[in-house]
Amino acid sequence: MTARKGNLMEVRRDIKVLDATIRDGGLCNNFEFTDEFVRQLYKANVRSGIDYMEFGYKASRNMFKESDFGKWKFCKEEDIRSIVGDNPSDMKIAVMADVGRCDYKEDFLPKSESVIDMVRVACYIHQIPAAIEMIEHFHTLGYETTCNIMAVSQCSTEQIEQALEMLVVSSVDVIYLVDSYGSLYPENASELAKTYLKAVEGTDKKIGFHAHNNQNLAFANTIETMSYGVSYLDATVQGMGRGAGNCAAELLLGFLKNPKYNLYTLLCFIEKYMLQLKKDGVVWGYDLQYMLTGQLNRHPREAIAFTSEGREDYSEFYKTLLEN
Amino acid sequence: MTARKGNLMEVRRDIKVLDATIRDGGLCNNFEFTDEFVRQLYKANVRSGIDYMEFGYKASRNMFKESDFGKWKFCKEEDIRSIVGDNPSDMKIAVMADVGRCDYKEDFLPKSESVIDMVRVACYIHQIPAAIEMIEHFHTLGYETTCNIMAVSQCSTEQIEQALEMLVVSSVDVIYLVDSYGSLYPENASELAKTYLKAVEGTDKKIGFHAHNNQNLAFANTIETMSYGVSYLDATVQGMGRGAGNCAAELLLGFLKNPKYNLYTLLCFIEKYMLQLKKDGVVWGYDLQYMLTGQLNRHPREAIAFTSEGREDYSEFYKTLLEN
Numbered sequence: 001m002t003a004r005k006g007n008l009m010e011v012r013r014d015i016k017v018l019d020a021t022i023r024d025g026g027l028c029n030n031f032e033f034t035d036e037f038v039r040q041l042y043k044a045n046v047r048s049g050i051d052y053m054e055f056g057y058k059a060s061r062n063m064f065k066e067s068d069f070g071k072w073k074f075c076k077e078e079d080i081r082s083i084v085g086d087n088p089s090d091m092k093i094a095v096m097a098d099v100g101r102c103d104y105k106e107d108f109l110p111k112s113e114s115v116i117d118m119v120r121v122a123c124y125i126h127q128i129p130a131a132i133e134m135i136e137h138f139h140t141l142g143y144e145t146t147c148n149i150m151a152v153s154q155c156s157t158e159q160i161e162q163a164l165e166m167l168v169v170s171s172v173d174v175i176y177l178v179d180s181y182g183s184l185y186p187e188n189a190s191e192l193a194k195t196y197l198k199a200v201e202g203t204d205k206k207i208g209f210h211a212h213n214n215q216n217l218a219f220a221n222t223i224e225t226m227s228y229g230v231s232y233l234d235a236t237v238q239g240m241g242r243g244a245g246n247c248a249a250e251l252l253l254g255f256l257k258n259p260k261y262n263l264y265t266l267l268c269f270i271e272k273y274m275l276q277l278k279k280d281g282v283v284w285g286y287d288l289q290y291m292l293t294g295q296l297n298r299h300p301r302e303a304i305a306f307t308s309e310g311r312e313d314y315s316e317f318y319k320t321l322l323e324n
Numbered sequence: 325m326t327a328r329k330g331n332l333m334e335v336r337r338d339i340k341v342l343d344a345t346i347r348d349g350g351l352c353n354n355f356e357f358t359d360e361f362v363r364q365l366y367k368a369n370v371r372s373g374i375d376y377m378e379f380g381y382k383a384s385r386n387m388f389k390e391s392d393f394g395k396w397k398f399c400k401e402e403d404i405r406s407i408v409g410d411n412p413s414d415m416k417i418a419v420m421a422d423v424g425r426c427d428y429k430e431d432f433l434p435k436s437e438s439v440i441d442m443v444r445v446a447c448y449i450h451q452i453p454a455a456i457e458m459i460e461h462f463h464t465l466g467y468e469t470t471c472n473i474m475a476v477s478q479c480s481t482e483q484i485e486q487a488l489e490m491l492v493v494s495s496v497d498v499i500y501l502v503d504s505y506g507s508l509y510p511e512n513a514s515e516l517a518k519t520y521l522k523a524v525e526g527t528d529k530k531i532g533f534h535a536h537n538n539q540n541l542a543f544a545n546t547i548e549t550m551s552y553g554v555s556y557l558d559a560t561v562q563g564m565g566r567g568a569g570n571c572a573a574e575l576l577l578g579f580l581k582n583p584k585y586n587l588y589t590l591l592c593f594i595e596k597y598m599l600q601l602k603k604d605g606v607v608w609g610y611d612l613q614y615m616l617t618g619q620l621n622r623h624p625r626e627a628i629a630f631t632s633e634g635r636e637d638y639s640e641f642y643k644t645l646l647e648n
Contacts, residue, residue: 216572
C-alpha cells in the first residue's frame with residue numbers, strides 16, 4: 001500500500017480546488033443561473049481562494065438549441081467576459097467539452113484571445129482516442145487540459161490501464177478519476193487513485209477526483225484519494241450537482257489547511273444565494289433513490305426520474321432496480 | 325500501517341450492526357415515539373438482520389422526571405416487553421446507561437429476569453473508573469457490556485491509551501470509539517481505531533464505532549474503521565440522531581455483503597414511518613451549522629440551538645464559533 005502524502009495538519013501546496021457549481025449544478029436547473037448569481041459566485045470563489053472556476057459546457061450549438069438552455073450550456077466567450085471581464089484574479093477559468101457533443105474545432109479561440117484557461121474534456125472510456133484528439137487540439141491552442149474519464153466504476157482494470165497509458169503520452173495536464181455513479185467507497189476509490197497516480201509517476205501530469213454523493217461519500221472519497229496524492233479536487237457549493245450532487249466546497253475548504261482558503265466568504269454566498277435556489281425549487285442532494293443506484297453501480301437516470309415525479313415509494317423503486 | 329481486514333467483496337462474519345434509532349434518535353424527539361413506531365422498527369430490524377437494537381437510556385428517575393420524557397429515556401423492563409414480548413428473535417436488545425445519570429444498582433434486574441441482553445455504558449474519558457465499576461456490576465448481573473468513550477477527538481493519546489489499558493483488564497465485552505463531535509476524518513478515525521484494536525489484541529474483546537454525521541462522514545468513517553477490524557457498528561435509520569445524526573443504517577446494510585442483511589424491509593419501514601416523522605417536524609441531519617462545529621471539533625450544542633431557532637445566518641454563526 002502506497003503511503004499517504006502529507007498529514008492532516010500540513011498544507012499540501014499541490015492542491016487545486018475546482019468549483020464546478022455552474023457546470024454540474026447547471027444540470028439541476030438547465031443552466032438557468034442569473035448573471036447576478038454567477039457574478040457573486042465568481043467573486044466569492046476568488047475571495048475563498050478557489051483555484052479554478054468551471055463556468056459550464058461548450059456544447060455544440062448544432063446539436064443543442066440555444067433557446068432550450070441557459071447560456072452556461074454554451075459558455076460563449078462574451079458571456080464569460082460579461083462576468084469576469086479580463087479575469088484580473090489568480091483564479092483560473094475552466095469550461096467542459098464533452099466528446100461527441102461539442103464543435104471543438106469551431107468554438108474555441110486561441111488561448112491568447114480567450115479568458116478561458118483550462119478545457120476539461122469529458123469522455124467515456126471507449127472515447128479516449130477522440131478525447132486525446134481534442135486534448136491535442138486544445139493544447140495547440142494554448143489551453144491547459146484535463147481528461148475526465150467518466151463512469152470508471154464500470155470499467156475493467158485493463159481498460160483503465162490502457163486508457164492511462166494512452167493519456168500519459170498525450171499532452172493532457174490532468175487526468176480525472178470520475179465517480180459518475182457515486183458507487184465508489186473510500187477503499188476502492190483510493191486504490192483506483194493509486195493506479196492513476198502510478199501511471200503518471202515521473203511526469204508533470206496531475207491526477208484529479210470528481211465525486212458524486214449518492215452514498216454520502218463524495219467528501220470522504222475526495223479527501224481519501226487526496227491523501228494518497230490526488231491534487232485536483234472538484235467541489236460545488238452545497239454539493240450542487242446532478243442527482244445526489246458532488247463534494248461540497250464548504251466541507252472541502254473547512255478541511256484544507258492552506259490559509260488561502262476562506263470558508264467565511266463561501267458561507268456568506270451560501271446564505272445569500274444558495275438558500276434561495278433551494279427555496280425556488282431547484283432540487284439536488286443525497287436521497288435514498290440515489291443511494292440505491294450508487295449501491296448498485298448504476299447510472300442515476302432512474303433515480304432522477306423518481307425524484308422529478310415526487311415519488312417516495314423507495315422499496316418499490318428498489319425492487320424495480322433489482323429487476324432490470 | 326496495519327492491513328485492512330477482508331475486502332469489499334467478502335462477508336465479515338464478526339460484524340454486528342446495532343440500531344440506535346430509538347436511543348440516539350430519541351434525543352431529537354424527547355423519546356416520544358409511538359408504540360406502533362417502536363414495534364414496527366423492532367420488526368423491521370429483526371427482518372433486516374440487525375444484530376442489536378438499542379431501545380433507549382436507563383436514565384435515573386431521581387434525576388429526570390418521568391413525565392418530562394418519552395418512556396425510552398427510562399427503558400423500563402415492562403415497556404420493552406410490551407414491544408418485544410420475550411424477544412423470540414435472534415436480535416439482541418441493548419440499553420444505554422450514562423455514567424452519573426443512572427441508578428444502576430437499583431434499576432437493573434439480573435439478566436436471567438430481563439429481556440435486555442446488553443448494557444452500553446457511556447462515559448467521558450475522566451469517568452472510566454466509574455464506567456468500569458458499572459460494567460463489573462452489569463457483568464455480575466449477567467449482561468453483555470460495552471464501554472462507549474465519548475468525545476475522544478478531544479482526548480490526548482495518553483488519556484486514550486490509559487483508558488484502554490484499564491478497560492482491557494475489565495470485564496467489558498466491547499469498547500466503542502465514539503466520534504461525538506463528528507470531527508474525525510477517515511484518516512484519523514482509522515488511526516484511532518487501530519489504537520483501540522491493538523489494545524484488545526489477544527483478548528476476546530471487540531471494538532465498536534459510533535459516528536456522527538457533522539461532516540457527512542458518518543458512513544465513511546464507519547466503513548473505514550470497520551475495514552481495519554472494528555466489528556460493532558452503530559447505525560440509525562436515516563441517520564436519525566442528535567444534531568447531524570449518525571451513520572444511516574440503509575447505507576450500511578447496502579454496503580455489507582452478508583446476505584443476512586436485508587435492505588428492502590428497512591426501506592419499507594422508512595417510507596411508512598420515517599418520512600412521517602420528518603413531516604411531523606422532527607429535525608435531524610447534516611447541515612452547515614453542524615459541519616462548522618465538527619470542523620472545529622466542538623460540542624454541537626450551539627449548532628443545535630441555531631437549528632431550533634430556525635436561523636440561517638451561517639456566516640454569523642461561524643464568526644461566533646471562532647470568537648469563543
